[in-house]
Amino acid sequence: MKILVINGPNLNMLGRRDAEHYGTDTLPAIGRALTEKSKSLGCELTFFQSNHEGAIVDFIQGNADEADGILINPAALTHYGYSLHDALLDAGLPVVEVHLSDIKAREKWRQISVIADIAVKQISGLKKQSYILGLEALVEHINSGEKK
Template structure:
């Protein structure tokens, strides 16, 4: 059975409360519950992690080396400036799909650039919570 690590970055623990007009009304727990059902149907073991701390996210990426087959990641705001997370993804060389609930390219200028995008196999954004499901399907197809 293939193993995938789902990583959610800063403020994603506040989904359902934080700017529902942008991020929707589903909680992170609800998204994970739905994603777990999809993972089961795809015969994927899904491990889930969320942190507001860059170093903890890097530690999880490092720990995935040799133990996971791929990473599904919503880096949150770290998307736009965390070269440390980018370098961790590059170091472990695991297939990774970057997902975003909102269309980052239609938002504020600073959100248009992803420093992590060059080291992932693809980016899915703008489909709400469904971005996660599309991302998991894409990752599994690639693996």
């Protein structure tokens, strides 16, 4: 089983961003934790991060055919990334959306997700653990044979 793990704008700066909302883990540390978890789940992870929506769309389009699911933290693209939404939809894969902070408890504009309607699950507010639980949920969904 192959999972694409995608991180959006500014997540490359984790560890230097607002620790109250995002925690103190760096993106590489989160990647290592996911890689460790993937061993017990029997899946292979392919990581990608970009600050540019078009690059993320290109990555999805170029890799979806060899993947079984997508774990994504769209970051700021959560709120306005319509081309990202469409690329995820067109990929035809189950998607789990994760966020380090609780987007429902933040500013009004951060509470809206244009990705949520195509995700099989959204997990937020648990910092690094959002990713771990998201990966578990995605693998469980894929193994269940359910379609989105």
